[in-house]
Amino acid sequence: MRRRLMRALGMIALALGMVIVGRGPLYAADGSIRIGSFLAVTGPASFLGDPELKTLQMYIELINTDGGVNGRQLELIHYDSQANPKNAVGFVKRLIDQDEVDIIIGGSASGETLAVMPLVDKAEVPFISLAGSIKIIDPVQKWVFKTPHTDRMACQKIFEHMQGEGIQRIGMISGTGGFGKSMQGQCQEVAGDYGIEILADETYGPKDTDMTAQLTKIKGTEGIQAVLNPGFGQGPAIVTKNFRQLGFEVPMYQSHGVASKKYIELAGEAAEGVRLPAAALLVADKLPDTDRQKPVVVAYKQAFEDRHGAGSVSTFGGHAYDALFMAVEAMQRCQCSDAAGVRDELEKTAGFMGTAGEVTMSPEDHLGLGLSAFRMLEVKGGDWALLD
Amino acid sequence: MLKVLASPRGGGLLVLIVLIALLPLGFQNNFHYDVAIRVGFNAIVVVGLNLLIGYAGQISLGHAGFLALGAYASAILTGSHDWPPVLAMLTGAVGVGLLAFVVARPVLRLKGHYLAMATLGMGMIIAIVLNTESQLTGGPDGMSVWVSFGVAGLEANTPRQWYWLVGALLVVWVWLALNLIDSPFGRALKAVHGSEVAAEVVGVDTTSVKVTVFVVSAVVASLVGSLSAHYISFISPQEASFFHSIELVIMAVLGGMASIYGSLVGAAILTVLPQVLTAFEDFEHLVFGLVMMAVMIFMPKGIVPSLGLWLAGRARRPGGEAAP
Secondary structure, rough: HHHHHHHHHHHHHHHHHHHHHHHOOOOOOOOOEEEEEEEEEOOOHHHHHHHHHHHHHHHHHHHHHOOOOEEEEEEEEEEOOOOOOHHHHHHHHHHHHHHOEEEEOOOHHHHHHHHHHHHHHOOOOEEEEEOOOHHHHOOOOOOOOEOOOOOHHHHHHHHHHHHOOOOOOEEEEEEEHHHHHHHHHHHHHHHHHOOOOEEEEEEOOOOOOOEEEEEEHHHHHHOEEEEEEEOOOOOOHHHHHHHHOOOOOOOEEOHOOOOOOOOOOHHHHHHHOEEEEHHHHHHHHHHHOOOOHHHEEEHHHHHHHHHOOOOOOOHHHHHHHHHHHOOOOOOOHHHHOOOHHHHHHHOOOOOEEEOOOOEEOOEOOOOHHHHHHEEEEEEEEEEEEEOO | OOHHHOOHHHHHHHHHHHHHHHHHHHOOOOOHHHHHHHHHHHHHHHHHHHHHHHHOOOOOOOHHHHHHHHHHHHHHHHHHHOHHHHHHHHHHHHHHHHHHHHHHHHOOOOOOHHHHHHHHHHHHHHHHHHHHHHHHHHHHHOOOOOEEEOOEEEEEEOHHHHHHHHHHHHHHHHHHHHHHOOOOHHHHHHHHOOOOOHHOOOOOOOHHHHHHHHHHHHHHHHHHHHHHHHHEEEOHHHHHHHHHHHHHHHHHHHHHHOOOHHHHHHHHHHHHHHHHHHHHHHHHHHHHHHHHHHHHOOOOOOHHHHHHHHHHHHOHHHHHHHOO
């Protein structure tokens, strides 16, 4: 009897748990426009999600004090996916079914974005992703947009620069994490378009602490004119150090994955002379005054750093800025917030100047960025310098 | 069947059936079904894991690996090779069973930390393979599962259908598990937990018992992996991650070791809690940690066994007076 009671109690606890979750929409409808978001605020990709969330919160607050959009306040509903696709799927179901959001801005990582795409497509909710992979917009899905440039564009920008330098034969060393792996594939695909041959193609694990072996192999390959390292996190910093230790005499190209001050800090002296493509935001102050993008990136940088400290700005938060304002401007243009209306308007975005570059969308292009979105940079004196 | 339900062993089962049947009355939308389905999936895995950890006293920090293998087997076989979902699921389960069997013999000879290390290593190897074999698995970005799960023309598509499917499977599996631990095999498991030497002395084939329960729990994880792959329509190598394995173990420990219903409670709490705690925003993880710590400090045996002991204690002292 007692045992039965105890079991019953356990079951009641379970039921209670369900009831607590089931309190119904936490956010009562009060005429506000609801922006749903799932971001990797904690976990391995927190460097993406954290500035993204801060950006959304800051600007939604600013927009609301200015009277909102179309006379309605914005309301942010966000969940922390920890970059886990399974969590993301759960939270997107919650955003759609329970919170009944008008638009979703989120998905810090590619995996979680790809995981939720079938859901938003079925629910017909406009979704602006903040993740990099080209698979998000190619092939185009009706309800899915994205703001960050793709890996393919980074490869193209790098190869374009190499072409200008007369480099034709390169060695590549890629991380096996999601970012490195995706970019490695994209670079292999487009290298031919720029007459570039990848003579050595090495990889390293995301947690490896020494890449001397792979680099030695690249160094021993005849005719290498440059080394390209698609990768993310601390891997590229180690590659850069090992690269210098081995005394390479060819230039090193990094990807936009290391476009943060952290990389220069980690790699130290070894980073000198490293070239990489990056968004204009990184060199906001160094852009010429004639640059049309300058006012946007300088203002964003200023606003973010005023609130979160000097040097805290990152391109990732910029992706969220672009997504939010693209959505807000679409809503203002159509004077609507219904899913279909906003989606159609988003697709008509033209000449939008964001932190990533100028965006012009079309039914065939849900990214709308050109190669000019990237600037080639070189590390000089422990800071970024514009190459072109 | 009625007789079974009326028995002490069946009492809890009856509560479980009633609960599963009545829960949908409180559901307002698909999200609620979604949470319930996830609880069900986790509960099934954790009941299996608890047979291994709680009853046989062997730890596994690699069960997420088995789960992921089942999921990928289903995803790849139904996706690229057009296999029927059930066949793919069973093939995955047989494969995982074989793998678990091969791994179990050498691994289960280890004890304590060494066993934990070995299973942890196995889980990590699976995660690395899933991450790097991208032609097959889609790599770190994961892969979509487009095929709906179904048997003989009956397909599970809506959250409601999935709920009943998972609910039914959970009831059947709990019933099987309850019977298992009350059988000679179950007593052998507990004997192994108590003392392997003593168990051998009384004629228990300890190796075979440990290997069997390891394989059973792995196969169950694999089956759930397959089902959840179809349900979520997407899988990524994070399924096999170390943290997922740990999460499953925490569910077993939190609910109560060597308690089938504890496994259900543990799975329910750990699945539902993160959804509830989102209300705390930035303090979500802090509160989560506090809840975990509080449970482990005040209920070291896990929620269900601790509550059971407490109730038993109260019953012995009617009116709250001290026992003589």
